[in-house]
Amino acid sequence: MKILLVILAFFLQPVLWIGVIRAYLNGRTRMKRARSQFNTAVYEKHYEFRHFWVSLLVLGIIISLISVLVGATLPLDWVVIYEALAGLSLILIPSIVIPVLIMIVPSLMMVLMNYHSSTIASQNYVLIAGLIILALGMFIGFNGGRYNVPRIFRNERNNRIAGYPFKELSVFPMLVMIPGNIMRHVISFYPTFMVDGHRVAFLLVPIMIGLRLTVFKHQPRKVFRKLGNHLMVIGILGMLLAVASYKWPILVMISLPVLLLLSWFALYRAKRSDLKHGDWFSEVINGVRIVGIEPGTPAAKMNLHVGDVILNVNHKAVHDEDSFYEALQDQPTYCRLRVINTNHRIILTNTAIYSGTPHEIGVVLFRTSNL
Template sequence: MSESGRDSLIDQWFSELLTAGLSILLNPVLYIGAVAAGLAGVWRIKRERKDLRTSVKPWYIELAGFFGLSLILGLLFSVGLSGAGIPLNLYWIYAVSALTLLIMLTGQFRLLSSAFLFPIVAGGAVAIMFFNVTLPEWFPEPATELLLPAAVIMSLLLIGEGLLIRFNAGENTSPRFITTPRGMKAGAFFTKRMWLVPLLIPVPDGAITALGWWPLIDTGGSYSLLILPAVIGFQLTVVHDLPDSILKRISAQVIWLGLLCGVIAAGSIYAPVLIYVSFAAAFIGRLVLVLRTRALCRYSGYHFIDKERGVMIIEVLPGSPAAKMGLLRGEIIHKVNGQLVKNETEIYAALQKNLAHCKLEILNYDGEVRYAQTALHEGQHYQLGLILIENRSRYQAS
């Protein structure tokens, strides 16, 4: 390639990258997603103040998470997708975005998974082609030859979903109180998150000329670059265990599902029918994981309830004396300043024995005894910063 041709190619790529960056600003998914994430934070604050009479984290945590770690993940995926030349056409961009918007408006964040979105859009593409459906002039035609790249992107997003669940979903789980079928008050942990994963994808019919090795799946002579604002959602209520252990297990299951679907999709190069198996496996597999997790949480009993051996901690407020002592969720306060305690009133009565110092005997999550202590400043014996499990009527049923 001559120097002038190389310069022209660089200019084309730079122009397309700039256009792609601007294209995401025209997609309503970006704005509706940000609003939905912000509203989820506001709703969480209201629920915490109703249940706990205080808020644990500020309202903007969900909004910050929408634009957080997932952007780095999107950048890494984009380098791979655009570098390898794995294309989608405008049908996929429009259809995935429209379906994402509809689900966001329902507030069911758990359905915002590529395992649900992409198989539905793929099914729509196959139905349109099979029944020869006439689409409006403004809506692009699907292309069945793009089912393989769509399955690859779906699998990548599933792996990304698992990583985000592992490293981000548990950061700000919100405590709440619910009423058990027996009328007891129990603690639970709730998480409802959305993440924006922008993907830079080649789209047929543009200014970039196809090269010898690029794109990987050639669907035309020229391409443009657009950003698909993929949104991943997650939603879960845990009553039988600490959320971190549950989230680790779900994360591993979702990652393995993504890898399995990717392998099946790759096999479609030799057996084309496997591309449909890949989409079906993603949809059914993710649905089974959702239903299985809900059943596990529902039928495994309530762990965070009033205990005979002391008072269980459901939350430790950030920056509080309790946080400085290293107290953790799920631990049980057994003794305060040497006095056995059974409820919050007894805890604060025991603190009166020594207004300058607090010594706690704690049973950790495994039932082992440990000790925590700290100096108390004036008034802090009334403000340890603990949310405790007690069968008190002031907590309302969910």
């Protein structure tokens, strides 16, 4: 019964349901924009919604186990301030800075107010920061760039270019301990437990993570996996700093802003690396640029990637979307492509296509009617 009350308390917290609504709306907006620019949603299913719930379950279990094993204890005031900031940020636009920032702010407030006791050491705030950054890195590394839905932009030369936005979030439960007497004072019937001679209450705190980042010049999956790895390293560093701060308490005040700056720098480095190197995925004169590949279609089996340029189809040169599909009509059940990939190497690939429906080959190209 006590465990059920702890779980129920998590599902009653508004941050969770604001996050659910936000994830659903992100998917709706993505599909609506794709249909207007390419006449297809590219990915019909709400993968943002699926990633939300999978991450909630998986990250909730992993981070909660670590939190309980190290005995992370937080004051109820931290939870209240954090949830208020998390709810506000979910109403606005999530980015990498906001999830880390809203976790750092209440922690710094607690440290500055010297808010600790025999059951709440200030080192806990650094530990929690490291755990949340670790979870953020895992979330981005696993989900980022897995589904590349293009969006058309204009660069500084007013050329149309394809960008690949990642705009996802999740809310996962992190199990922490709250001083039992404080929790009982607020909610008299809330269950408490004896741990190492102290009465504590276990609380599943809804932790918000998310990122908004658009990749323009690299394969998105590589960019997000690298960014996720960097954040996981920063998260592990945070936990090591928490351990070191028991010997050097001054590290608590130093570690929190350092972790925030390192997280921001990881994002800045990822964006800068993408924009400073490589070519825009723009329209080309000779051939047609692939800006997306629909899953479960013939194109998905042809070793094609976003950014590749199709030079000819069925031995016919192509220069726009219309000429591409006209060439497909010559052999409506078979497709042979000559492609130059993003490494500037020419490859040949072929596949059978759906009889009488060449438009279902699954290649997403620039449309004449795009912005």
